[in-house]
Amino acid sequence: MTDQALPHAAIADATAASSFDTALAASGPRRWLRHFDRALIALVECACALLLAVEIVVLLAGVVFRYALHQPLVWSDELAGMLFLWMSMLGAVLALRRGEHMRMTAFVSRLSPQRRALVDTLAIVLSIALLALVLWPAYDFAAAETVILTPALQISDAWRAFALPVGAALMLLVGLIRLAQVGRMRDIAIALAFVGVVAGAIAWAAPALPDLGKANLLIFFVGVVAIGIFSGVPICFSFALATFGYLSLTTDTPLEVIVGRMDEGMSHLVLLAVPLFVFLGLMIEMTGMARAMIQFLASLVGHVRGGLSYVLIGTMYLVSGISGSKVADMAAIAPVLFPEMKRRGADEGDLVALLSTAGAQTETVPPSIVLITIGSVTGLSISALFTAGMLPALVLALMLCFVVWLRYRKEDLSRAQRFNGREIGRMFIAAFPALALPFVIRGAVVEGIATATEVSTIGIAYSVLIGLFVYRRFAWSRLPRMLIDAATLSGAIIFIIGCATAMAWALTQSGFSQDLASLMTSLPGGSSSFLALSIVVFIVLGSVLEGIPAIVLFGPLLFPIARAAGVNEVHYAIVVILSMGVGLFSPPFGVGYYSACAVSRINPDAGMRPIVGYMSALALGLILVAFVPWISTGFL
Structure with a gap:
């Protein structure tokens, strides 16, 4: 976001x-x-x-x-x-x-x-x-x-x-x-x-300043960063200001070293997939593939109580992560589903609350840009992360579906359209090329057939062919703007990764990582306490910093601690990402929630009460995922 x-x-x-x-x-x-x-x-x-x-x-x-x-x-x-x-x-x-x-x-x-x-x-x-x-x-x-x-x-x-x-x-x-x-x-x-x-x-x-020792960490990495962020300075510049200030005023480190760390963070080969998946997401919307998926799912369950809400959750699961932007995911879904849901009498506050929480629920669905980022900064296998992310997101989706069932069990279905088997079959055939793409992308990476970068280029070529010869909906005139938009979003993502990498390196050189490791490993309760504290910390970080900067900043520091505490690193990655997703889409600070409101053209105040139930379901699902590691690691 x-x-x-x-x-x-x-x-x-x-x-x-x-x-x-x-x-x-x-x-x-x-x-x-x-x-x-x-x-x-x-x-x-x-x-x-x-x-x-x-x-x-x-x-x-x-x-x-x-x-x-x-x-x-x-x-x-x-x-x-x-x-x-x-x-x-x-x-x-x-x-x-x-x-x-x-x-x-x-x-x-x-x-x-x-x-x-x-x-x-x-x-x-x-x-x-x-x-x-x-x-x-x-x-x-x-x-x-x-x-x-x-x-x-x-x-x-x-x-x-x-x-x-x-x-x-x-x-x-x-x-x-x-x-x-x-x-x-x-x-x-x-x-x-x-x-x-x-x-x-x-x-x-x-x-x-050099005589203050570790107190400088509070001055620069808490004080300067907090003042910058809460004053509206872009997060990447807040990180970089604190890093340059700390290293230039309290150490003898040449400033070129900081630029070198930024270059290292921005040049990781895995990150090549980021702009490609962002562009692929734009292609899916432009060629009509997203609309075809939604129409097919609506034909299956649109006639049951809460059916279109289930379609929203399922579609977010299918398309999530491909565009690299939750805003793009939500923008592809809301305009198609919301008019019909409102026609059936759905409350607009409930709609935006569900859209927001569905965005949080799908943070670990591959090919999530956050998964790719966490793999690049921690050295974890992208294939393992892709495999681990599917089931936890499904668990959270089921928790949201339960809330939908409670809220819509008395829904009036007099206006709902029921499709017969032949019509559903036709929609399935029309939607099959679109439905196949997410599974092909995820399967190719998980099975080791291709890397995330390679499979993104295959997906782009596939989308071009499907748009030209199957859906016959391909606007050549939109390609330059799509390339520019993809490069702009990717530039914002990659630059913040570079700044956060330099800041994480400075924190490591200061000895902060060793102190943090000692503190967190000394907590009573072992791995359970460590996981519980991590959930709270990353929910807060997710609401303030968003996922990618928090991952790049704290990933190199906390993942070795997780390993020392006996927590599987892949499982820990999933818990961390889901925790940040909950924070990102939680009002009043989570910017993801306000993005959902902007996409839906719904006043943020309308969703404040309805979102409590959905967020409670996500929190229960997150606790279940965190303390039942098999959900993340069972298929590794």
């Missing part, structure tokens, strides 16, 4: 803009800046679309040559990795421009328009400050890579590494443009003064 990173509408809507600002808005420099901004973003969008398209072609060619022609292209993964890093950094630029970097707005949104304008301006200034800090170390890091040759292509690794300083420079430029375009002069002056005072105070206190 992503929330708006820099929601400048509050700034634009502020009623206290000065006459000077109004005059400046109509001035020549402001118009010139707007034209330059549009040209720059158009250029970056074209580059992103081209990079992702070429990456898909290269990886698909690698699959064809490896499995069909038995002549592997040894350079395909290496070239795809280079393209991927460039696409990720340029996608992060677009995410900053669009306001799609993950951020928390629960507190900022409650401010008055004038105060929110000031806080949003401060968020932009802090983001710019971070990018200015990153730029020179990123250049030094890329320049140092010039002497390194890639194994297969035998070219300088600087061709790949310079994506970092170029991306940082473009983000810095975009941030400055946005500040000039939408910031009020008074707010900019106050924000700059605040940052200057804080920087001066830190510089004054810098000589004393």
Whole structure:
């Protein structure tokens, strides 16, 4: 889930803009800046679309040559990795421009328009400050890579590494443009003064910071991160600010090392699957495959009490994780099901509550991007995670179905349409190509036939063929925008992984991981206490940080502790992901809940009461999964 990173509408809507600002808005420099901004973003969008398209072609060619022609292209993964890093950094630029970097707005949104304008301006200034800090170390890091040759292509690794300083420079430029375009002069002056005072105070206190020892962890990784997140600064920039501040002021670590850790986090080969699955999800929606699945499931159980609610849960289970975005999953389902459910008299608050909790329930359904991420940062087998994730999600789905049965057991079915066997058969035949895709993807990875990256390219090719020749619904004109959207979402995901990886490394170097391990292994009750505490911690983290940053930040720290406590690491991964899913979709802080409301066009207040029952069912299911490890590991 992503929330708006820099929601400048509050700034634009502020009623206290000065006459000077109004005059400046109509001035020549402001118009010139707007034209330059549009040209720059158009250029970056074209580059992103081209990079992702070429990456898909290269990886698909690698699959064809490896499995069909038995002549592997040894350079395909290496070239795809280079393209991927460039696409990720340029996608992060677009995410900053669009306001799609993950951020928390629960507190900022409650401010008055004038105060929110000031806080949003401060968020932009802090983001710019971070990018200015990153730029020179990123250049030094890329320049140092010039002497390194890639194994297969035998070219300088600087061709790949310079994506970092170029991306940082473009983000810095975009941030400055946005500040000039939408910031009020008074707010900019106050924000700059605040940052200057804080920087001066830190510089004054810098000589004393190394003597504080572990207290610096509270100052930077609790204080700085919390202030940044709750002020609406994008989570990735909050992480990076804390990391750069801690290492530069309290240690002798060269700042290029931090950029190197970011590069390491963003360049993991497993992450190549992220933009491909995001694009595949968009393909499924565009070709009509998602609608075909929903219509078939509705024909099976739509005539029973609560039938369409069961269809919603089942469809979320089938399509979940393929798009890489829960918003995309929900957006493919809600417009198809909700009108008919409302026609039958369903309460809109109950609908959005069920949609939200169904999103939490399916967090472990492969090919979940969170599963792929946790595998990349912990070294766990993706195949094992895919196998382990299916049954726990099914257990939670059954818990939700029980609540649906309780609530809809007296539903009026007089308006429900019942289909005969022949009609159901026709719908099954129409939906079969769409129904087969999720099972083919999951089966190929679980059985070790192909990697997650390879199977995503196969899925894209399959969707193209099905859209062209089966459903005959393929909008070529939408492809460029789909490529850009996939690159933007992927850029936001990958950049936060890089920042969180650097922060996790800094925490490890500080000795925090050893202290945390000692604390959690000393808890009475052994593995049971460890699991119970982990559930609580990750529910809270899921509501504040969302799944991917929390996973990347705490995964390397807690998984060795889980192993020492006697908890199966695959089982622990499933418990952690489900816990974060519950937090992510739980009001009042979980941004997933508000995303479900936005997709459904339903007021968030309407779902507050109905969601309690569904969340209680999820909590019981989570406890069952956590303390019955066989549910996760029985088929490994």
